[in-house]
Amino acid sequence: MAQILDGKALALSIQAELTTRIQAWQIEYGRPPGLAVLMVGDNPASAAYVRNKARACEQVGIAALGQIFPAETEPAQLAQTIADLNHDSRVDGILLQLPLPQHLDAIALLEQIAPDKDADGLHPVNLGRLLRDEPGLRSCTPAGVMQLLKANNIPLEGKTAAVLGRSVLVGKPMAMMLLNANATPIMVHSRSKNLSELTRSADILVVAVGIPELVKGDQVKPGAAVVDVGINRIADPVTGLERLVGDVDFESVSPVARWITPVPGGVGPMTVATLLHNTVLSYRKRFKID
Incomplete structure (x- = not known):
């Protein structure tokens, strides 16, 4: 079974570090x-x-x-x-x-x-800075994914990374961040041909399309890192109760992948942690804190 990429635990660690720093900065500034x-x-x-x-x-x-x-x-x-x-x-x-x-x-x-107060990293200036690989505020969800990959020592350089979904909120900046990390990104979308062939070629697979449990185990390369950005509410056919699922079929993919994010508890907490991180970056820039 795949190793779980625990976004909730990493987010709590980031927040604990921010708490300590903010307490000191509030006294000083x-x-x-x-x-x-x-x-x-x-x-x-x-x-x-x-x-x-x-x-x-x-x-x-x-x-x-x-x-x-x-x-x-x-x-x-x-x-x-x-x-x-x-x-x-x-x-x-x-x-x-x-x-x-x-x-x-x-x-x-x-x-x-x-732009310097754009906590979501979606202003054209900040997207341009990402394109040029310059310092700036980054889109929260893809930046959170990058943190999660880094914290778990998942290699990116030279690896093939498929990104399903091309939104400006996740897909496009995600592909650019992976490119800046020296991965080789492939953008996969609704008009792509041979979707399963593309996803099976990926060492890193990021799925952000908003379709419940779209990606199945036979569409994933054995040993891949699978990052599920989706969060969908579906009704249980037996009980009628709602539950949260991602864009990846966790049950069939987790025996194939080497790493996988859960839903909930994977990417979601990292998005919020990155939002806090972006706010602190702006604060540090204002007060010239190294």
Whole structure:
């Protein structure tokens, strides 16, 4: 059976280290790092994510300065809020919780966040810095995956890495991070031909498509590292109760792979840990902390 890549344990370790540092910095610099999470509407999944982020901030000592807006909020009001936060000296990171209601242009609003406060790493400036392999804030989920691979000493240099999914949130930055680590990334998507052939060629397989248990054991190279970014709610056919599953069929893949992430407890906690890390990076840059 595959070794479990325990994102929850690694995230707790990262948070413990951040807690110690933040306590010292607060005494020296007069305030803790601050993260503003903006949520629009009452999407239950988004609300749960925002609560988790606020709880994680509280645990490490980051000031959570979030705001919740009604679903009918106008773009101008959100734009003004972002502008105010850009100039707020208490705020080091700004995150606009997605998805937004249909009348709001997420791309236009994300572009209004100051790049050095872009805690989600999605501003075009930060994506450009990733492309050029320059220092900058990184997209949280793929950066969390890279941390998880590194912490478990999974070799990347010279390895073939297949990324299923080409979203700007995960797939595209994930492929670029792997390339910057000297892996050879293959982008696999809905128009790709011979999908199973491509996935079976991969030493590292990252799946982020949002389709429950899409990848089966016969689509995985024996000994591969399999990273499941997906999180889907499905109903148990017998009990009717909902449960969480990933985009990878854990039962059939885990006997084939050498390493695998569980769902939940794999990539999800690392996404939140990276969000905290990004906020701290912005704080350190502001105060010129090495």
